[in-house]
Amino acid sequence: MPELAVAAAAELAAQLADLATEFQRSLPARLAEIELALAGLGNGRDEQALVELRGAVHRLAGAAGTFSQVAVGDAARRLAELLQQLLRAPSAARGGDLRAALQGALANLRAAVAAAVPAVARTAVELPGAPAPRRIFLIDGDTPPAAEIAERLTHYGYQARLFATPDEIVDAVRRMPPDALVFDLGSAGELLDGTLVARLRALAPLPVLVVSARTDIDARLHALRAGCDAYLTRPLDIAALVERLDDLLHKTDHRPARVLVVEDDPITARALLAILGSAGILAEVVGDPGQVLLRMQETLPDLIVMEMQLPGCRGDELVAVIRQVDAWQGVPIVYLSVEIDRDRQLLALEQGGDDFLAKPIDPERLVRVVGARIERARRLRSLMTRDSLTGLLNHARFMEQFEIEATRARRAGAPMSVAMIDIDHFKAVNDNHGHAAGDVVIKSLARLLQQRLRQVDVIGRYGGEEFAVVFPETPRDAARCVLEEIGRVFATLCFRRPEGNFTVSFSAGVASLEENDEPRQLIEAADRALYEAKRLGRQRVEVATAGPGGVA
Numbered sequence: 286m287p288e289l290a291v292a293a294a295a296e297l298a299a300q301l302a303d304l305a306t307e308f309q310r311s312l313p314a315r316l317a318e319i320e321l322a323l324a325g326l327g328n329g330r331d332e333q334a335l336v337e338l339r340g341a342v343h344r345l346a347g348a349a350g351t352f353s354q355v356a357v358g359d360a361a362r363r364l365a366e367l368l369q370q371l372l373r374a375p376s377a378a379r380g381g382d383l384r385a386a387l388q389g390a391l392a393n394l395r396a397a398v399a400a401a402v403p404a405v406a407r408t409a410v411e412l413p414g415a416p417a418p419r420r421i422f423l424i425d426g427d428t429p430p431a432a433e434i435a436e437r438l439t440h441y442g443y444q445a446r447l448f449a450t451p452d453e454i455v456d457a458v459r460r461m462p463p464d465a466l467v468f469d470l471g472s473a474g475e476l477l478d479g480t481l482v483a484r485l486r487a488l489a490p491l492p493v494l495v496v497s498a499r500t501d502i503d504a505r506l507h508a509l510r511a512g513c514d515a516y517l518t519r520p521l522d523i524a525a526l527v528e529r530l531d532d533l534l535h536k537t538d539h540r541p542a543r544v545l546v547v548e549d550d551p552i553t554a555r556a557l558l559a560i561l562g563s564a565g566i567l568a569e570v571v572g573d574p575g576q577v578l579l580r581m582q583e584t585l586p587d588l589i590v591m592e593m594q595l596p597g598c599r600g601d602e603l604v605a606v607i608r609q610v611d612a613w614q615g616v617p618i619v620y621l622s623v624e625i626d627r628d629r630q631l632l633a634l635e636q637g638g639d640d641f642l643a644k645p646i647d648p649e650r651l652v653r654v655v656g657a658r659i660e661r662a663r664r665l666r667s668l669m670t671r672d673s674l675t676g677l678l679n680h681a682r683f684m685e686q687f688e689i690e691a692t693r694a695r696r697a698g699a700p701m702s703v704a705m706i707d708i709d710h711f712k713a714v715n716d717n718h719g720h721a722a723g724d725v726v727i728k729s730l731a732r733l734l735q736q737r738l739r740q741v742d743v744i745g746r747y748g749g750e751e752f753a754v755v756f757p758e759t760p761r762d763a764a765r766c767v768l769e770e771i772g773r774v775f776a777t778l779c780f781r782r783p784e785g786n787f788t789v790s791f792s793a794g795v796a797s798l799e800e801n802d803e804p805r806q807l808i809e810a811a812d813r814a815l816y817e818a819k820r821l822g823r824q825r826v827e828v829a830t831a832g833p834g835g836v837a
Contacts, residue, residue, distance in 0.1 A: 308348055312357065312398045315345055319364075323391065332372070339368040353562050355541055356397040364390040370461060386420070386461060400740075419534060421445040424454055425469035434469065437523045437778070443530065451481050455488070462489035464534055467526070469496040472519060476504060479511030486512060492533040496521050524728045528676075542659045544568040545586035547577055547603065548621075549596055556646065557590060557621075564652040572596075574603050581613060582689065587659045590651075593622030593633065601633040608637035612685065615665065617658040621646070672746040674724060675731035683745025683753055690743060690755050691804035701798040702756040702764035705811040706730075709790045709823040711750040718782050723750075726789050729778060737771050753808075761797035761828050768793045768826045776824060790824035797829075 322338040342365040349358030367387050423435055423445045435445035446463070448454040454466075466485060468477055477495055485491065494515040495508045508516050515529040544566055548554040554570040561568040571580050574595050581589075589607070593600040600620060607613050620633055620641045630641045640654055672679045678686060687703070694701035708714075708726060715723040727750060734744050734752065743755035756764045776790045794814025796807050810829035818827040 305353070309354070309401060312354075312401055315341075316395065316398045319345070319394070320391065323387070335368065335372055339365055339372065342368060353541070353565055353567065354397075354401050355565055357394070357401050360390065360394040360397040364394055367461070389420075419443050419465070419530070420463040421465050421467055421530070422448060422454060422457065422463040423467045423469065424448050425471065434467075434521065434523070434526070438527070443527070451478070451484075454481075455484055458485050458488045458491070462491060465492040465494065465530055467494045467496065469521075470498070472498040474499050474504075477508045477511045477513060479507075482512040492530075494526070494529060494533070496526070522725065524725060524732055527732055542566045542588070542656070543584060543586045544588050544590060544655060544659075545577070545580060545584060546570045546590045547574070547595065547600070548572065548590070548592045550592075553592075553646075557651075560646065560648045560651055561655065563648075564656065566652075566655065574598050577603060578607070578610065581607070581616075583693065585689070586616060587662060588655055589616060589618045590655070591618050591620050591638065593620055601636040601638065604633075604638050605636045615662060617662050619654060619658065621651075675728055675746050677731050677735075677752070678743065678745035680745065680747055683743065683747065683755075686743045686745070687753075687755050687808070688804060690757050691798060691807070694757065694798050699758055700760045702759050702761045702795055703797075703807050703811045704754045704756070704764055704768055704793050704795045704826075705747065705808070705815040706734075706752040706754065706768070706791050706793045707815055707819070708750040709792055709819075711789075714787070714789060718780075718784065718787065722780065722782055726750075726780060729780070730775060730791065733771060733775055733778075737774070738767070753811075761795050764795050764797075765826050765828050768795065772824065772826065792818040792823045793826040794818055795826060795828045 319338065319342060322334065322341065342361050346358050346361035346365055349355070349361060364387070367390055371387075421435075421438060421443050425434075425447065432447065435447055438445045445467075446457070448457065458466075466482075470477065475497075477497075482493055486493075492514045493512055494517065495513045496517050496519065497504060497508070498519045499505075500518050505516050514533055517525055517529065542565075544561055546554060546557050546561075546568055548557060548570055549572040551572070554572070558568050558570065568590075569580075569584065571577050574597055591600045591604060595603065600622065604618055604620075607616075607618070617639045618637065620630070620638050622641075622644060634641060639658060642651060642654060671677065671682075677683075690701060693699075708730065711723065711726070714726055727746075730752065731744075731746065734754065738744060738754065741757050743757075745753050747753040754764075754768075756767070772791055772793065776788060779786050779788055792815060794811045794817065796810035796814060798804070798807055814827040814829040818825045821827070
């Protein structure tokens with residue numbers, strides 16, 4: 286890339302950075318304007334007002350994409366789509382489905398805006414807003430089992446609507462597409478209707494899941510060729526269905542990629558920020574090699590872009606230092622330099638780098654290499670740091686995240702709470718219903734925690750039937766309220782077994798950093814509070830107070 290082009294890109298990046306800050310600050314006012322306009326529509330449905338409102342939401346979606354506010358953009362686009370449906374068919378406003386969808390989309394937009402602006406600590410009585418439920422259309426003529434599936438899905442953040450005939454489902458998808466389609470083919474060995482799937486896919490590109498009594502390869506191939514994205518067999522494991530829905534709807538890990546750019550030239554750094562930002566990648570620059578390890582600890586980058594020539598040291602030397610820290614052994618590092626000597630490049634890679642890109646910067650190649658490296662690293666990291674049964678952080682990784690969050694909270698003087706959770710009478714579950722049933726219970730609680738807690742909350746399987754949660758920016762009483770609500774929902778889940786159905790509860794203990802100076806003391810205090818909850822009868826949440834053995 287010519288030097289003039291780099292400078293021009295840097296100028297543009299600087300302007301975009303200023304505009305991005307201005308856009309971020311404008312989000313609450315934009316949201317308030319949209320809420321007011323939506324409330325002002327009433328039942329009259331003034332077409333001109335509706336057109337103007339859709340235009341405002343559409344502009345917000347476009348601006349959010351420009352300034353890398355991915356979640357805000359997605360939520361605004363969904364709201365704009367629903368407003369467009371209302372414009373095409375005003376009579377649909379009288380139906381409860383569209384009103385509910387509009388309110389859900391608005392709730393999603395509120396949550397996205399709240400996450401985009403600087404975080405504010407929750408008060409002692411404030412609860413995190415539950416995400417709007419994802420809408421599922423369930424096609425099944427066998428009503429009782431379908432109704433049971435729909436009811437159980439509500440516990441995991443999904444709202445299922447039942448349909449018995451093809452005409453009903455086609456008409457409903459035409460009016461307001463759901464997030465996914467689930468075909469329960471029953472126990473008679475029926476095959477997926479590929480013609481119906483094609484008709485529905487022509488209306489909206491929806492994920493399609495099949496539940497069938499057939500396990501043979503012919504049935505699976507038929508479903509695949511008919512357009513099936515996931516195939517589950519009876520008896521249906523609701524946790525498996527939820528897991529596949531989560532995967533297909535990208536709910537498991539939709540965090541934007543984070544890149545740390547080590548570059549001491551300001552103009553080049555701004556050009557890199559502009560290029561990466563255009564691909565929705567969150568990037569920041571460190572020009573001083575001495576600050577790199579600290580910034581890595583604070584930002585937890587998915588990848589590092591490393592300049593070879595730095596003040597005080599070479600890039601490959603800094604990479605060798607980074608690789609001396611166990612926590613950073615797996616983070617991908619891409620060199621970026623004018624160095625064209627292949628032997629020198631190979632020597633640099635031997636110090637611990639993963640790829641080498643030569644200047645001038647090729648924007649498309651940079652984005653593709655960075656994206657591919659991050660995707661692969663995330664998959665490998667998930668295999669190494671996630672518990673195989675639940676998909677939550679394993680014990681070691683949870684403790685690493687806990688230490689990082691505690692360091693952040695102490696540096697910022699912000700509240701932070703930790704909870705220890707234990708399933709009540711879990712041994713009796715294994716003894717009476719078998720270890721397979723125990724695994725289902727553990728997976729169900731893990732899924733419920735993932736659905737009901739915020740993305741910033743850190744959830745881990747601490748060991749066996751015990752879980753741990755870090756609540757950043759959260760006082761202990763707020764954390765307790767959140768867990769009490771989750772506990773009420775968990776206790777209503779019915780686990781079905783041939784020998785009889787059963788329910789399970791959990792107990793929890795909460796402690797806050799403000800009451801415990803040392804992070805390790807925080808875990809111990811939460812554990813004491815958990816045992817106090819067990820002593821007092823289980824199915825409750827207790828809060829630790831200051832001092833040895835203190836429990837509120």
